[in-house]
Amino acid sequence: MTVSVSGTVAIAHWCYSYNQPIMSKPPQTTSTSFADEIDDAVLQELYSWVDQIPLSRPKKNLTRDFSDGVLVAETISHYFPKLVELHNYPPATGTKLKMENWNVLNRKVFKKLHFELAEDVIKQVVNAKPFVIERVLLMLRTKIDTIVWEKHKQQNEQPEADQYKQGNSSFLSYRGKESINRVPSCQSWGGVQKPPFSDVSSRNAGDGIVPSDFVPRVQLEEKVQECLSKEETIQILEAKVRRLEHLLHLKDIRINDLQIRVDGIRPTGHR
Template sequence: MNQELSDEALQDLYSWIDEIKLSRPKRNISRDFSDGVMAAELVKHFFPKLVDLHNYTPAHSTQQKLSNWSMLNRKVFFRLNFHVPDDTVKKITLSNPGSIEPVLCALRQKIEERKARTVSYCTKDLECFTTENENAMTENGPVTLENSNKKAGPIKKTQKSNPPVVLGENVDPAFRLLLEEKEQALQALQETVEILQTKVSRLEHLVHLKDLRIEDLTKHLENLNPSASHSGMSQTDSDWKNKQPENVGTETL
């Protein structure tokens, strides 16, 4: 962890860090990571369940920085089979140039290893799950239907079914963690959908009220227009009648 990195390795590391969205702008890597907060954010980006960011306080004091790194070692890094020595931590908290890069490089490697293990465990566990299901179906025998002369009913098996296969009795915690993350993401999406559905319902109600108001105003206008039209016609008829006798008299003579 104390070995110097080549320029190529450093550039690759910086590019990797730049791809990750962190809470603070990246200006000087030695100072940026000195309090351990951004290191915690790095791990949380890949494994959200491993890190509780509320435990890590942005700090300028060396004591708080040491506390953050100590907590990272105890609560996070050990789950990645990773540890930062005390002397290295002291150099990091003092923002010594070149002290953080080897640590981040080693941390990146541990993150990649855990990701690879997670994928491997997922694949193996799913293969095992599929095999066990196939075996259970074979042992239970073929599925049969009720007598064709009777009304269609539920499917009946010739033997009692085995208890449902429980996924992951001996599954690695990494796989359990992955499942929990997926469940949390699904729950968050469901909550978002419910919120959007509520907003849509409210908007539909508002549109309905607007339509009723427009309909009411339209009827009101229709009731006013015939009165005005009738008044105009009455005045015209009156004028015509006043002139009519004179014309009739002329024609009679």
Template sequence: MDRKLEDYEIENLLSWLDKIPFSRPKRKLRRDFSDGVLVAEVIKHFFPKFVDLSSLTVPFSSREEKLRNWSLLNRKVFPKLDFYVPEEVISEVVLSSPGAIEPVLSTLREKIDRKLADIASKKPILDNVDIKTLEKTPEAIHEVEARILAQLAKMKIDEENIQKTMKQKVVVESCYTVREPTLLRQFIFEKDQVILDLQEVVKILQTKVEKLEHLLELKDIRIDQLTKINASNGFNLTL
């Protein structure tokens, strides 16, 4: 994060920022982002539930208020992206020092891209299943059902493993005490990050389970419809 960006990297970063709708016009990067508010808006653009903008002090604030904003982001928002800005870097950013904010924003962009890719990778294959598939033949319906059940089974195993991991970490972390302040802050940061990541995965799995169960309900309804149609046409349909 302390690396100075090349000109082309800064241009690329500015192009990325231009695509984000901010609450106020961007005029000078190092001043616009010094209070942390626009940084929070960047995160909220991609992850609306990650940050509450009302908890931050309004722009054009004092140095103390700017530091408060950054401290709040470091404690409650950045960990959700596995991101952390050192205090010495924050001090430079708050003072609008030349070249201080660009590496922070560049690293933040990398973390955001990584988080988006991680979320995308957790989407079940069945997200791509067209509901119209359930309007086809009984064989197609059974194929969808088999895929849904397999996905549900995998999700159940994943969730059980996550819960087990969370319990294990609590036990391990309770077996010792970190006394040095710097190590303690890092220890707490890493612990909270692991918990947040695991909780996020659990939420995603729970949402997917609900969607898959809904697909199963639609499958059952369609089977009933096909059974009635075939019965009315004099066919004996065995599913």
């Protein structure tokens, strides 16, 4: 996936490493960072990911469709059915009920996924502010992919009997093969993009097993984003250094000019 520096840096402002709380309190995520535009390639892949998930509503407008939190609950339920009770999230058109749905998600679901949304972010989602729900979904996808990958890794390292026992007891019971072997559809929001874990060899993909030395795409992308963000910071600092060097050069010229003038008016001898 190709990501431009501008889009990547915008995401990097709010995306920390996968094992830390993101968009959480504290630290608070500023409203302006969520309003920033997102790179087209990132959006295209996000839309393809959403298109794979069976949702209860026709997919028309991402910002409006997800504003009441219902489709977010369905998205999480698709991967972790035991984590979400869908009857707690009725469809809503009013701001108050939408806020209630999101607050329930924040309290009962997001905390178990190790992040929370700040209140101002929820308000922006409810009010269908552009690019905010996209950032929330990007975060959610990162969490889902990470948990699924770690779950597979843990199960692969355990005896078969323990795998069965853990798979039936954990609230993060998920559809393993669907999570790993996604087949993107080309529907209303975008074309086909290579999904996470799609580079798994066919030998492993057939049985839904991820190699123990496989690095999740989300971790790789986060490191790339972090590097690009630091690279841009370095470029900005280098530009400042060049500017200061230029100012210093101008001051040297000015000093030399003044020195010449002083030498010109200084008496050269005595009568």
